[in-house]
Amino acid sequence: MNMLSQHWNKIAYSCAAAFAGLSSAAAYAVNDLPGGPSVRQLNLHAPATKLAEEQIYLHWFMMIICLVIFVAVFGVMFYSIWKHRKSLGHKPATFHESVKVEIAWTLVPFIIVIFMAIPATKTVIAQKDTSNADLTIKATGYQWRWGYDYLKGEGEGISYISSLDNEHRVLSNSGAKGATPDDYLLKVDNPLVVPVGKKIRIITTSSDVIHAFAVPSFGIKQDAIPGFVRDTHFRAERTGDFYGQCQELCGKEHAYMPIHVKVLSEADFAAWVQKKKSQAPAAEDKKTAAAGTEQVAQAAAPVQK
Numbered sequence: 001m002n003m004l005s006q007h008w009n010k011i012a013y014s015c016a017a018a019f020a021g022l023s024s025a026a027a028y029a030v031n032d033l034p035g036g037p038s039v040r041q042l043n044l045h046a047p048a049t050k051l052a053e054e055q056i057y058l059h060w061f062m063m064i065i066c067l068v069i070f071v072a073v074f075g076v077m078f079y080s081i082w083k084h085r086k087s088l089g090h091k092p093a094t095f096h097e098s099v100k101v102e103i104a105w106t107l108v109p110f111i112i113v114i115f116m117a118i119p120a121t122k123t124v125i126a127q128k129d130t131s132n133a134d135l136t137i138k139a140t141g142y143q144w145r146w147g148y149d150y151l152k153g154e155g156e157g158i159s160y161i162s163s164l165d166n167e168h169r170v171l172s173n174s175g176a177k178g179a180t181p182d183d184y185l186l187k188v189d190n191p192l193v194v195p196v197g198k199k200i201r202i203i204t205t206s207s208d209v210i211h212a213f214a215v216p217s218f219g220i221k222q223d224a225i226p227g228f229v230r231d232t233h234f235r236a237e238r239t240g241d242f243y244g245q246c247q248e249l250c251g252k253e254h255a256y257m258p259i260h261v262k263v264l265s266e267a268d269f270a271a272w273v274q275k276k277k278s279q280a281p282a283a284e285d286k287k288t289a290a291a292g293t294e295q296v297a298q299a300a301a302p303v304q305k
Contacts, residue, residue, distance in 0.1 A: 033182045035217055036243035045216035048242055048263075049234050052219030054123045065116060127219070130233045133201035135194065141204070141211030141224040141246065144253040148192050151203070155273045158280070162190045164256045172256070186243045191260035195269035199235045209251060215244035215261055223248060236263040 032038040035048070047053040084090040135153035139146055145163040150156055165187040172185060181187070194200050204213050204224035214221035218234040236242070244259035264272060 030180055030182045030184065033186070033243065035241045036183065036186055047219065048217040048236050048238055048240070049219055050237070051123075051126060051234060052217060054126065055219045058119055058123050061119060062116060065112065069112070127232070130201045130231045132199065133233060134198040136201045136203065137192070137194075138203045138205065139192075139213050139224065141206040141208075141213070141250070141257075143208050143251050144246075144257040146192075146213075146257070146259065148190075153198075154195070154270065155276070158273065158276050160190050160276075162188045162192065162260070164258055165189055169256060183243065185255060186245070186258045186260060188258055188260045191241070191262040193262045193264060193269065193272050194236065195266050196236050196239050196263050197266070199233060201231055201233045203229055203231045205229050210248045211246045211250050211257070212248040213244070213259065214247040215242055215259055217242045218244075218261070221247055236261075239263045239265055 030039065037045070044056050044059060045052070047056055133153070135155065136151045138149040138151055140149070141147075142161075145161055147161050148159065150158040164185065166189070168181070168185055168187050171180065176184070202213060202220070202222065204211075204222045205228065206224040206226045208226060210226070211224040212221055213224055213232070215234070218236065220232045220234050222230050222232040224230070240263055242261045242263065244261070246254060246257040246259070250257065
């Protein structure tokens with residue numbers, strides 16, 4: 001009796017611990033992040049571009065076709081097994097090499113594949129069409145940050161590095177104890193800034209290992225390969241903040257390489273460009289002054305004989 005009582009006490013203790021864990025997790029649960037992941041998300045990210053909308057349509061289109069094929073094939077199979085079972089006196093047919101059957105099971109899958117290939121091909125071609133871009137930006141992957149260079153269009157000449165926000169890194173190093181922000185490990189110090197309604201071409205490359213530039217809400221993912229140049233594009237249809245991450249395993253801090261794209265109105269983007277360009281001469285002056293100070297220090301240093 002005592003052993004039975006101890007057994008049930010263990011079960012009760014385990015249930016209480018599990019409930020406490022669930023309660024603790026609920027207390028620190030994050031909320032949906034607009035432009036990023038959602039809590040208990042099952043579908044693709046909410047689209048912010050026409051391309052992402054086409055991908056979602058294609059996803060459900062293919063899913064429905066596969067489901068219909070699955071139900072039809074297994075429905076006919078199980079119906080045939082049950083309806084024509086041996087216990088009812090049915091005997092298997094003895095025909096072979098039926099031309100009609102062979103033509104049918106060749107043509108039907110061929111027609112289905114063509115029916116699926118047409119919209120898929122249109123979407124893939126749209127993904128690869130990076131021509132006539134309004135703005136061209138090079139995204140260079142480093143371990144473990146992104147470098148952005150505005151090569152063509154408004155903002156040409158702007159260049160900066162985007163890294164994980166230091167507060168989030170400290171929070172991660174401490175085990176992410178307590179409440180975590182909704183954009184946990186997605187916040188950066190310098191987001192990529194682009195205008196709304198403009199075609200943005202992203203040229204990807206890397207300085208060390210293979211990375212991948214991916215923003216699910218835009219429907220883009222392009223590998224960044226050392227020594228190679230690849231490209232992708234998007235046209236954001238609404239302003240806001242959109243998030244992604246490097247999607248190629250690139251080393252021990254792969255999880256700390258987020259992508260934050262801030263989409264602004266044309267007026268706000270123009271103001272951001274002017275602000276960024278006005279900061280560039282000051283930064284260059286500081287760099288020149290630091291170099292001059294170093295040269296003076298080297299000249300003043302005693303020469304050892």
